[in-house]
Amino acid sequence: RELERKESEERRDKGAEGKSRTKRGGEKGRAGAREKRDERQLKCRSDFLNENQQYHSFEKLRSSIILIFGCGAIGGDIAIHLAMCGVENFILFDDDIVEESDVSRHLYFKEEYIGLNKVDALSKYLKEINADISTTNLVRNLVPESEIEELIDTSTFVINTADEPY
Secondary structure (H helix, E strand, O other), rough: HHHHHHHHHHHHHHHHHHHHEEEEEEHHHHHHHHHHHHHHHHHHHOOOOOOOHHHHHHHHHHHHHEEEEEHHHHHHHHHHHHHHHHHOOEEEEEOEOOHHHHHHHHHOOOHHHHOOOOHHHHHHHHHEEEOOOOEEEOOOOOOOOOOOOOHHHHHEEEOOOOOOOO
């Protein structure tokens, strides 16, 4: 019984530490959350990569720069999944704003986002997933004459989910 009581107290203390760290937030809370998130990401790779490869692949993913043309339903969902996988750098390119009808059709748009540029709304949502995410928000229309060469050269990977041009 004494052993069970001690184990119960240890579990309770560990849970309280985790909860208080999360509630307090700040750098200590963010660091703890980041460590847990990183640990989960590395663990996912442990089935098929050795320890050195796990870390290298995770750092490569984290430091990638993803350029997304079109931040609506498909582009937004892709960005969210990449953020959940550990990507921390995004260039978001879209000239549209969040409308009331978008809230019921897009997973990440909230009523409070109505009237915001889609790139700003998506950026806010991504930073709720991971506060370390960095976004460059470009409110521009993608047309054949758009000067995008530098953006493409800067990016690790480009995703085009823009409505136009086809």
